[in-house]
Amino acid sequence: MRIGHGYDVHKFGGDKPLMLGGIEVPHTRGVIAHSDGDVILHAVADAVLGALALGDIGHHFPDTDAAYAGADSAVLLADVVSQAQSKGFELGNLDVTVVAQEPRLAPYIAKMKVRIAQLFNAADDSVNVKATTTEKLGFVGRKEGIACHAVVIMKAVTNDG
Numbered sequence: 427m428r429i430g431h432g433y434d435v436h437k438f439g440g441d442k443p444l445m446l447g448g449i450e451v452p453h454t455r456g457v458i459a460h461s462d463g464d465v466i467l468h469a470v471a472d473a474v475l476g477a478l479a480l481g482d483i484g485h486h487f488p489d490t491d492a493a494y495a496g497a498d499s500a501v502l503l504a505d506v507v508s509q510a511q512s513k514g515f516e517l518g519n520l521d522v523t524v525v526a527q528e529p530r531l532a533p534y535i536a537k538m539k540v541r542i543a544q545l546f547n548a549a550d551d552s553v554n555v556k557a558t559t560t561e562k563l564g565f566v567g568r569k570e571g572i573a574c575h576a577v578v579i580m581k582a583v584t585n586d587g
């Protein structure tokens with residue numbers, strides 16, 4: 427088993443829809459990013475890459491590469507999952523904490539969970555997504571952006587079935 431941690435931040439702004447956990451979350455503001463700016467999927471991808479000692483998403487999908495302009499982060503995560511499979515690893519479990527003063531995410535958490543599990547070809551109960559504010563403290567509290575932490579266990583694929 428291998429453990430990995432991922433962390434990402436994106437600043438509110440721009441004119442893109444707000445993508446979080448692979449779904450569009452209705453909000454007055456999106457975030458500034460080279461890709462679609464899905465801070466949850468970026469943290470998750472970094473956690474998986476970390477678990478397998480494969481670097482980070484900036485290394486695999488550089489923000490200087492026009493190929494990733496407006497990229498669907500679900501496609502980037504699927505690529506990372508495929509790299510993990512090639513190394514003989516699959517999802518054990520994933521725990522995500524998204525840190526946002528706004529918008530209120532509780533109504534969308536279940537859908538994010540299902541979408542992320544789908545991207546791993548894993549059972550829904552392998553994935554947990556939770557949200558917290560920072561009680562109006564710091565850049566998140568000032569509603570300047572959204573942060574996300576992800577912790578993952580990747581387990582070796584067994585062929586005893």
Ligand SMILES: Nc1ccn([C@@H]2O[C@H](COP(=O)(O)O)[C@@H](O)[C@H]2O)c(=O)n1
Nearest residue numbers: 526527528529530531532557558559560
């Ligand atoms: N963007 C957010 C942040 C939090 N929640 C939910 O509210 C609960 C209380 O948040 P605290 O910051 O006081 O811990 C939290 O447990 C989340 O369920 C939310 O929906 N959206």
Ligand SMILES: C[C@@]1(CO)OP(=O)(O)OP(=O)(O)OC[C@H]1O
Nearest residue numbers: 459460461483484487488489494
């Ligand atoms: C996802 C990538 C893809 O170009 O760009 P951004 O959307 O800017 O996201 P970030 O988390 O800053 O960095 C990783 C990038 O490689």
